[in-house]
Amino acid sequence: xxxxxxxxxxxxxxxxxxxxxxxxxxxxxxxxxxxxxxxxxxxxxxxxxxxxxxxxxxxxxxxxxxxxxxxxxxxxxxxxxxxxxxxxxxxxxxxxxxxxxxxxxxxxxxxxxxxxxxxxxxx
Numbered sequence: 001x002x003x004x005x006x007x008x009x010x011x012x013x014x015x016x017x018x019x020x021x022x023x024x025x026x027x028x029x030x031x032x033x034x035x036x037x038x039x040x041x042x043x044x045x046x047x048x049x050x051x052x053x054x055x056x057x058x059x060x061x062x063x064x065x066x067x068x069x070x071x072x073x074x075x076x077x078x079x080x081x082x083x084x085x086x087x088x089x090x091x092x093x094x095x096x097x098x099x100x101x102x103x104x105x106x107x108x109x110x111x112x113x114x115x116x117x118x119x120x121x122x123x
Contacts, residue, residue, distance in 0.1 A: 004021065016083045036093070094113055
């Protein structure tokens, strides 16, 4: 499984940005696609997840109501629409995947990772 992120960049506080993850080699009938982020000096943290088959979504409290995760099973992509961005959203954002629906919020439960894309929010 290969995951390739795109769409990071620099944006002012209050602005929006859309990240996209291209998925290849995914042969599992179910699983979770997730977005994580890691700021300098901090641990990688869960941001959002979506069931590949079910479409059920999961969000961390810090982004709920501001970020929206979606997937397109025909195009094999997972997107993260980020709105009302804050300086504290600045981080490297990673796309991740796992082939079961357990432990959605746990970083260690994911088997596949992208290389990450930088998001910088200026104040």
